[in-house]
Amino acid sequence: MSFTQTIYNTVFRRTSSYALAIVVGAVFFERFFDQLGDGLFDYMNKGMQSHMQATCSKQWKDLKQDLALRQSSDEDE
Amino acid sequence: MFARLSRGRKVLLGALGALTAGGAGVVTALHVSVSADEFVHPPPLKWSHNGLFSALDHKSIRRGYQVYRQVCSTCHSMKYLAFRNLIGVTHTEEEAKAIAEEYMFMDGPDEEGNMFERPGKLSDYFPRPYENDEQARAANAGSLPPDLSYIALARHGGEDYIFALMTGYCDPPAGIDIRDELYYNPYFPGAAIGMAPPLYNEILEYEDGTPATLGQLAKDVSVFLRWASEPEHDQRKRMGMKMLMIFTLLIGASYYMKRHKWSVMKSRKIAYRPPN
Numbered sequence: 465m466s467f468t469q470t471i472y473n474t475v476f477r478r479t480s481s482y483a484l485a486i487v488v489g490a491v492f493f494e495r496f497f498d499q500l501g502d503g504l505f506d507y508m509n510k511g512m513q514s515h516m517q518a519t520c521s522k523q524w525k526d527l528k529q530d531l532a533l534r535q536s537s538d539e540d541e
Numbered sequence: 542m543f544a545r546l547s548r549g550r551k552v553l554l555g556a557l558g559a560l561t562a563g564g565a566g567v568v569t570a571l572h573v574s575v576s577a578d579e580f581v582h583p584p585p586l587k588w589s590h591n592g593l594f595s596a597l598d599h600k601s602i603r604r605g606y607q608v609y610r611q612v613c614s615t616c617h618s619m620k621y622l623a624f625r626n627l628i629g630v631t632h633t634e635e636e637a638k639a640i641a642e643e644y645m646f647m648d649g650p651d652e653e654g655n656m657f658e659r660p661g662k663l664s665d666y667f668p669r670p671y672e673n674d675e676q677a678r679a680a681n682a683g684s685l686p687p688d689l690s691y692i693a694l695a696r697h698g699g700e701d702y703i704f705a706l707m708t709g710y711c712d713p714p715a716g717i718d719i720r721d722e723l724y725y726n727p728y729f730p731g732a733a734i735g736m737a738p739p740l741y742n743e744i745l746e747y748e749d750g751t752p753a754t755l756g757q758l759a760k761d762v763s764v765f766l767r768w769a770s771e772p773e774h775d776q777r778k779r780m781g782m783k784m785l786m787i788f789t790l791l792i793g794a795s796y797y798m799k800r801h802k803w804s805v806m807k808s809r810k811i812a813y814r815p816p817n
Contacts, residue, residue: 501783509596522589522598523775524630530600531633534749 581727583698583705588764594782596775597768603631604747605765608758611745613689616681616736618669621690622769625663630768637663644668682722684735693763693770700763702728707759710738 465473475485509522546554590597606627609619624641628634641661646668649656661668670686671677678685693699705728713725713732723733740758747753768774 497783497787501779501786505594505596505779505782508592508594522596522600524599527599527603527631528633530749531636 578730580730580732581705581709583701583728585698586701586704588700588767590764590767590774594778596778598764599631600749601761601764602768604749604751604757605761605763605768606631607745607747608740608762609689609765612739612758613762614667614670616670616677616686617689618671618686619667619690619769620669620688621666623664623666624661626772628663630772634663641665681735684722686736689766689769691770693767695770699770700767703763703766704759706734707740707762708755 475481506523589595589601609617624637627637627640632640641663644661644665645658646661646665647656648659651657671680674685687695693703696702698705706726709726709728710724711727713719717725717732719725719733723735724737725732726734740755740762742755743753744758745753751757771777
């Protein structure tokens with residue numbers, strides 16, 4: 465039995481298993497797609513390298529890291 | 542019908558048409574020349590958030606907030622912005638709480654019906670420098686400092702305009718008189734602005750050590766005001782990118798489905814066999 469035949473018999477043949485496959489597939493696909501999109505967006509907004517700051521990225525999470533670094537270096541002094 | 546007219550009438554009609562078109566042209570040209578502006582349009586700048594998918598520079602927003610707080614807020618309100626709006630954008634929750642607590646707010650009534658003052662909370666909106674517009678005008682020689690909450694959307698050119706205005710102060714050219722309380726700024730519509738040049742080199746010290754030059758201050762406050770006008774900016778671009786990605790997939794799938802379903806329709810052949 466070929467691979468497509470197996471898939472057909474286990475998933476597509478019965479409406480119940482087909483519907484279940486759609487729901488489960490949607491959950492995993494959305495998670496994958498969201499992470500892909502966020503990853504791409506973060507990559508595009510990495511910003512330029514600079515000597516002035518630990519990181520020179522643009523987004524809030526990068527600023528947050530900077531703030532934490534600044535705070536810990538303040539405590540060291 | 543036109544062909545049946547006499548030669549004289551054709552010439553007359555042609556002349557009339559030419560006159561109408563020429564008249565319209567003259568009127569348009571005059572109108573365009575009258576509607577020419579008496580101020581300079583701000584040049585478009587290369588903001589780092591200009592791209593289709595480019596986020597705002599949050600470090601710049603944070604510095605811009607500092608500029609607003611230490612300079613602009615002495616005259617300009619931002620009444621639609623609350624301290625909680627800073628969380629997760631420019632400040633952590635602890636920092637935002639600390640900032641809010643620096644200000645006293647009127648609250649109440651308490652059990653005896655009296656109003657009382659209390660330190661600010663995250664849910665409080667930015668304090669206003671003046672109680673009302675009349676007070677603001679009275680304190681500023683008749684000029685009303687506009688609320689800055691949505692100013693980047695409320696002015697043509699947005700952040701380009703703000704930057705140009707901040708850095709555009711200069712001496713008026715010969716022949717233009719500026720009243721005593723006003724200042725010359727070619728980017729301001731009418732060119733006479735009530736606001737004194739607000740930013741100078743080293744007017745404040747940035748906490749992250751960025752040199753506080755006039756250009757840097759103006760840029761940071763412009764980015765901050767853009768964020769204030771459009772707090773959804775980053776999320777909008779992020780969702781836009783995901784939208785384009787998913788619809789590319791879906792359009793491809795729809796096209797395949799269409800071809801799939803129509804393949805039967807397109808390849809079938811209907812033949813008429815007349816009965817013998």
